[in-house]
Amino acid sequence: MSEIVVKAEKLVRRLGGEVPVTLVDEVSLDIAMGEFVAITGPSGSGKSSVLYLLGLLDSPTSGRLFLNGVETSRLDDDQLADLRLAEIGFVFQSFFLLPEFSALENVMLPMQRLGRLSGGAMRERAADLLAAFDLGEQLHKLPRQLSGGQSQRVAIARALANDPPLILADEPTGNLDVHASQNVMRIVRDLAHGGNRAVVVVTHEPFFAESADRMITIIDGKIWTPVPDRKEAIVVPR
Amino acid sequence: MNRVLFLIATKHVLARQRQSIVSTLGIVLGVAFFLAVAGLMQGSQSDFIRRLIDTSPHITISDEFRLPRAQPVETVYASGAVDLRSAKPANEPRGIRGYERILETLRAIPGTRASPVLNGQGLVRIAGTDVAVSLSGMIPSQMRDITVVADDMVAGSIDALAADANGIIIGDALAKRLAIGVGGMLPLAIGDGQTHFLQVVGLFHTGRMNYDESQAFLNLKRVQSLLGRPARVNSIIVKLADPYQARVVASRVEKSGGYKSVSWQEATEDLMASLAIRNVIVYAVVGAVLVVAALGIYNVISTTVMEKRRDIAILKSIGFHARDIQLIFLFEGLLLGIAGSVLGLMLGAALMWSLGKVTMKYPGTSEDYPLPVDWSIFVFLIGLAFAMGASLSAAFLPARKGARVNPAEILRGS
Numbered sequence: 001m002s003e004i005v006v007k008a009e010k011l012v013r014r015l016g017g018e019v020p021v022t023l024v025d026e027v028s029l030d031i032a033m034g035e036f037v038a039i040t041g042p043s044g045s046g047k048s049s050v051l052y053l054l055g056l057l058d059s060p061t062s063g064r065l066f067l068n069g070v071e072t073s074r075l076d077d078d079q080l081a082d083l084r085l086a087e088i089g090f091v092f093q094s095f096f097l098l099p100e101f102s103a104l105e106n107v108m109l110p111m112q113r114l115g116r117l118s119g120g121a122m123r124e125r126a127a128d129l130l131a132a133f134d135l136g137e138q139l140h141k142l143p144r145q146l147s148g149g150q151s152q153r154v155a156i157a158r159a160l161a162n163d164p165p166l167i168l169a170d171e172p173t174g175n176l177d178v179h180a181s182q183n184v185m186r187i188v189r190d191l192a193h194g195g196n197r198a199v200v201v202v203t204h205e206p207f208f209a210e211s212a213d214r215m216i217t218i219i220d221g222k223i224w225t226p227v228p229d230r231k232e233a234i235v236v237p238r
Numbered sequence: 239m240n241r242v243l244f245l246i247a248t249k250h251v252l253a254r255q256r257q258s259i260v261s262t263l264g265i266v267l268g269v270a271f272f273l274a275v276a277g278l279m280q281g282s283q284s285d286f287i288r289r290l291i292d293t294s295p296h297i298t299i300s301d302e303f304r305l306p307r308a309q310p311v312e313t314v315y316a317s318g319a320v321d322l323r324s325a326k327p328a329n330e331p332r333g334i335r336g337y338e339r340i341l342e343t344l345r346a347i348p349g350t351r352a353s354p355v356l357n358g359q360g361l362v363r364i365a366g367t368d369v370a371v372s373l374s375g376m377i378p379s380q381m382r383d384i385t386v387v388a389d390d391m392v393a394g395s396i397d398a399l400a401a402d403a404n405g406i407i408i409g410d411a412l413a414k415r416l417a418i419g420v421g422g423m424l425p426l427a428i429g430d431g432q433t434h435f436l437q438v439v440g441l442f443h444t445g446r447m448n449y450d451e452s453q454a455f456l457n458l459k460r461v462q463s464l465l466g467r468p469a470r471v472n473s474i475i476v477k478l479a480d481p482y483q484a485r486v487v488a489s490r491v492e493k494s495g496g497y498k499s500v501s502w503q504e505a506t507e508d509l510m511a512s513l514a515i516r517n518v519i520v521y522a523v524v525g526a527v528l529v530v531a532a533l534g535i536y537n538v539i540s541t542t543v544m545e546k547r548r549d550i551a552i553l554k555s556i557g558f559h560a561r562d563i564q565l566i567f568l569f570e571g572l573l574l575g576i577a578g579s580v581l582g583l584m585l586g587a588a589l590m591w592s593l594g595k596v597t598m599k600y601p602g603t604s605e606d607y608p609l610p611v612d613w614s615i616f617v618f619l620i621g622l623a624f625a626m627g628a629s630l631s632a633a634f635l636p637a638r639k640g641a642r643v644n645p646a647e648i649l650r651g652s
């Protein structure tokens with residue numbers, strides 16, 4: 001029996017406007033502690049949109065989302081931000097480090113906002129995280145002085161800063177060369193191994209996706225389930 | 239926690255040095271301009287008022303009435319439909335009656351000096367033209383306390399006036415026109431057509447041309463005899479320990495004796511009103527300058543907000559609140575405002591210092607005076623408050639816009 005970190009019930013995200021667009025269509029899923037889940041699907045199918053909903057960056061048009069058993073629809077913006085700070089770590093395709101801050105300072109940001117550690121302890125933890133990702137020499141470099149692979153590892157260290165139970169990564173290897181990709185994939189895969197964290201990764205890399213405990217395919221905003229008794233190929237509507 | 243927000247703000251400001259400096263420059267110039275103008279204005283105003291208080295009586299009581307005497311018909315039918323026309327204020331050919339009693343009451347107020355005066359006119363013939371001279375008959379021992387003439391004596395003395403019953407003190411400008419000096423005899427024509435010869439015992443120089451050319455001081459008794467009004471006075475001049483009590487004391491005197499008592503504030507009401515208008519105009523101009531300066535700050539902060547939308551989205555995705563984001567940009571306004579104010583106060587102080595070195599001739603005076611500059615902390619505080627207020631309100635709108643950035647929208651776009 002495993003503890004459920006994320007429970008989504010029929011999440012729908014629709015954009016209004018002249019032509020309403022349904023980004024996410026009745027997505028339901030449970031993600032357990034220690035699980036490593038990959039989300040794949042054609043581009044534009046709504047993978048990022050699902051991830052933003054799970055990460056409380058966006059609110060569903062309908063449906064319910066539980067994070068560690070807490071129903072999130074009635075929370076206000078500040079409460080959602082507090083949950084993101086303590087419970088969720090994000091990793092994005094284009095790193096998204098603050099350009100004026102060094103690697104160390106970028107990793108310290110979430111800890112400083114949370115304010116649970118002393119200044120010295122924050123610094124020490126940030127340096128440890130970076131050193132664990134082979135960035136011990138890069139602590140005081142600015143993002144523009146780092147390679148893509150180094151930047152993404154700083155971003156992962158930042159996502160781990162407050163030791164959140166949920167890590168969400170949106171195509172974390174999308175901007176990296178083969179070597180750096182493999183490095184980052186290994187790190188992300190290992191994040192879930194400790195058993196006290198769940199990791200959800202959106203990826204186009206087949207090997208990466210297949211190495212996950214579970215693979216979810218999103219097509220047209222819906223979770224696609226293979227139908228075993230049908231032989232013909234699925235025609236992806238685009 | 240606010241420390242990290244302040245750090246982010248500092249980095250934003252430092253990352254765009256050129257724009258930050260340019261926008262700060264507006265505030266610097268605005269504050270400096272304000273200080274120079276307000277310091278000079280405040281300075282000239284208090285200098286003006288100080289001169290006024292020093293050189294003129296705080297209260298002048300004259301032998302006139304402001305209102306006609308209450309007529310019997312009005313007192314009897316106080317609430318009736320009675321309309322009495324053409325009642326005029328009485329005039330008092332006998333001067334101020336019972337002036338000794340008024341002097342006594344006034345002198346009972348601690349620190350108050352009051353002196354009886356008989357004012358009149360005389361004529362002096364200069365090169366074929368008659369020039370009017372204002373004669374003030376006073377008790378010489380009291381002149382020292384109540385007028386500033388004692389300070390302005392350039393030849394002779396007030397004591398000499400006390401010693402010589404036929405003496406006269408005139409301005410140096412008049413003496414020059416008459417080619418007369420101390421010890422000379424001044425021929426003075428009075429209304430009766432007779433010419434009296436008075437001995438010049440002193441000369442004063444106030445720097446006010448008109449005064450120096452037309453004012454003369456004599457013994458009270460001498461003027462009373464010259465004008466044929468023995469034992470009469472037509473004016474009482476008063477100096478108070480606290481000049482700002484003048485209104486109150488004047489109205490009390492007027493209520494009890496009925497004689498018109500004019501405080502220096504009342505006498506200069508028009509001037510004071512124009513000073514107030516001048517203040518309003520200058521503060522409005524300076525306010526406009528600072529509004530323009532604030533636009534510079536608004537511009538740089540809203541540009542920063544626009545360019546930092548991605549960073550804002552990142553901070554929000556990490557878990558920063560909307561309020562945190564707003565604070566970051568308010569801090570930026572604060573930083574620019576503080577930098578601008580500090581530099582502006584320094585530049586302004588330098589400007590004030592150099593203005594204080596400038597000397598010029600005021601209209602109606604014959605000497606150069608340094609420009610009066612007011613160095614009161616008040617001017618500096620107002621400048622600071624103006625600048626900080628302008629910077630913070632300039633930051634407010636962009637800060638709120640930044641706080642409203644929707645992270646999902648931005649991240650989806652990139």
Ligand SMILES: Nc1ncnc2c1ncn2[C@@H]1O[C@H](COP(=O)(O)OP(=O)(O)O)[C@@H](O)[C@H]1O
Pocket residue numbers: 015021023041042043044045046047048049050650
């Ligand atoms: N603001 C928007 N307005 C209209 N369409 C949008 C907007 N944002 C995203 N979309 C569309 O929604 C779909 C899902 O987007 P996304 O979740 O980013 O897909 P994925 O991450 O799978 O590539 C795409 O077709 C995208 O073009």
Ligand SMILES: [Mg+2]
Pocket residue numbers: 047048049170
């Ligand atoms: Mg995507």
